[in-house]
Amino acid sequence: MAAHLSRRELLTGTALAAALAASDPRQMALASVAAVPERRQDRVLVTLFLRGGADGLSIVPPVADPEYHRLRPTLSLASPQDRSAPRAARAIPLDDYFGLNPALRSIERLYRDGLLAVLHAVGSGDRTRSHFEAMAVMERGLAGSTEGPSGGWLARAVTADDEGGVSPLRALAFTETMPDILRGASGATVIRSLTDFRLHGDLETARTLQALYGMDPAGDADLGLLQAGRGSLRVMDAIAALHPAAYRPSGGAVYPPGPLGDGLRQTACLIKGRLGLEAAFLDATGWDTHVAQGRDSGWLPARLAELGQGLDAFTRDLGAEIGRVTGVVMTEFGRRAYENSGLGTDHGRGSCMFLFGAGVAGGKVHAAWPGLAPGALEPPGDLAVTTDYRRPLYEAVRRTLGATAAAAAFPDYTHTPIGVVSA
Amino acid sequence: MVSTTIRRTLIAAAALAGLAGCAALRDAVRRYAGANWAPLPVPESSEALDRARLVLNRAAYGPAPGDLARALDTGIRGWIESQLADEGSDSPAVSLRIAGLETVEGATDAPDRFASLSDAQLMDELQRAVIVRAVYSQAQLREVMADFWTNHFNIYALKADGRVLLPVFIETALRPHVLGNFREMLLATARSPAMLAYLDNQRNRRGVANENYARELMELHTVGVHGGYSQSDIRVLARALTGWTVAEGFSRGQFRFDRALHDIEAKRAPFLDLILPPDGDQTEAESAISRLAEHPATGRYLARKLCVRFLGHAPEKVLSAAANAYASSDCAIRPMLRPILLDALASRGDVRPSLKRPFDFVVSALRALGADTDGGPSIQTRLAEMGQPLYQWPMPDGFPDRTAAWTGSLLPRWNFALDLCSGKLDGVTVRPLEAPLADGDRTPLRAPSAIVSALLGRSPDDPIARSIAATIQEGLQSSRADRSNLKDVVANTAGLTLCASAFQWRG
Structure with a gap:
């Protein structure tokens, strides 16, 4: 029966036996912290994916580009110096060319403190402008078409060096379903709520479940499912030891209500709990702004305010722990340079990307700006992609998970340094 | 099989019971509605049973008590033929439970009538209807296909007026066509306010056309992303769709073609082989959509x-x-x-493993147990915890149907199975599973094997059933629970069986 249990899984079994002998066998903690193997790394990569194609031209507007104002007569934000525009509609200055959407004012301090770097005209080679193709390309770490390895780049990164003890909490997704980006990472688990991540049964039930998921697999697919089940049981153990219900954010952090804030708060809780988290993935929807996206108020600014508040709370809550955390905020593509007749924008190409936290060359906009002049746009009218999205990601993975992980994450990619995250 | 007369009587009775709240009548119908739980038939060959189980797990939401016996009786091809024939009316067990749902009964072509209902009621009723139909309908293939098309033409209930517009979309644009003609279904979805609102076509007007719906119409609904169209074809289709909108005012909430918003310039869509002269109207997009269906x-x-x-x-x-x-x-x-x-x-030829989505898992568990449920909030919340809150997938591609998307969230499935079998879910009744056991199996020692076998639809000699039963037995031995209590042993066994990997597969 136990033929398929590896050494580290048996560790849990040992702890389980100890727990069985304990005075209160009804206690749900299957095993203690002792069962959580040693971490390989103490650095953490946090990836936040904005699904739907976030409008880079509104998030980081090129306010000094006259074409921007011409293409977006109702949606463009004014330059910070433009006294003729209402204050609310003026961008926050990032440098003498780019501004930050005023709805993101809460993270201006990260930029000024050098903890936040902004990239622009970033993207993949996907030209279908399909959400699902573009997301598949980006989550799988591919150049531009979905021909290629089917697993996710984050999965390859976290499993690149599988020797030694691996924490059951090394790769977690705070999402609805397992995202493609973590596809292929054995033991990766989807978590909606740390406090609810416990079994509704007694210790004997948990033991029997462990035995059921330690059975001989009925084929390759079943092997994967059994591994996932054992992974979930180990995650449950580890989280029980964390006492997540008692978690209180520090540093005056106030997370926004909703799944994004919840996910970030729980990620911070796990990072501070030092239980071996290496990669956390979060996503947020609502960025597919085809109609009435709003300039300085409305739908998009509300999404941005939530994002900004979340990042602000997360970095405050982490306090000194930010020194071992590097974060990425990315999206599958940007939006059309010109607005449509519904005061929204259709699918485009290049967008912006944020990197924050440890090792980041912050306080700077990194962009090989192609411009928005008619000849510079990619037909039918999109901001061209001048920076392969894998360039900054490679550096972020190298810093947090190591050089082997970075090479494994992006197999068909040769890195050209961009210097946005130091090794 | 129920004769048509009995069925009519039961439908009438169900309607009466719903209206008059006559408890006795309702109970009588309900007793009929939940089929009797029964031990598995012993088929002539395990191959026949394996084939029947596979078909019922894929073309139906898993076997309910007695289903495997009936399928073996008629032959599995015969079963498929009868499902394809799809008689059309809801089973009495369904009619009883959806009687009184305004979103089902009142879903004609005037979605505006639902604007007065609360969001909570709309979401609850929409989900109840789909759960109850999947659990109790005899027309199982129809319900599987309804789920398939609901995801194919996904609409997010929480965007704009989605909740208000969905009932009519489900009842009139999708359900009549789930086994019918795709072109008719496609045209019905294209004219549906729910789709026009969800994919922003209601705001698509001449000038700079809004591409959202036109793009998904080709990419997700018809030819697929590699179907051969260009970005320019998308823009032409978007222009043809200008003016397709949702009415305001007197006929609020209904489809309307607004000529004033329509792009009347000439259009050429090489991919669809369409050349549209100036001054076109609603028929431009209609012919484009028909051509897409036929492509x-x-x-x-x-x-x-x-x-x-x-x-x-x-x-x-x-x-x-x-x-x-x-x-x-x-x-x-x-x-x-x-x-x-x-x-x-049916031949069990080149078939590969496929994991149940949470909805399939929940429905198949309720069916396997012959449980009585109203599909209410206790089920709906659990589906959300498992990652499949019904009608709440924001992106237009529908809930993923890849195994890898779901293996990382087993814990909420286990909790559902354990709570279901220990009677902790409000609005769900699981009849005592020990009652129908054969006399020889009604001991705490023998029961697990019979229960595992019945719930998995596998013969007690099947290696997977044997090894699961043995593992559960072993657990019971070391348990502090009262091992002499048959009821507890049975409930415990049932819960763990539904947790096992074998029950997660559509297999």
């Missing part, structure tokens, strides 16, 4: 998706047979299903 790439795209749903992958031979059937039957759905179900699935 060979659409046949292949749909056939591939259906193969993956029923076979776990798309073997070229079956895929092309299905696509050809679609092409030669003027976009009919049934002929497309025949090679997939009758040739490939």
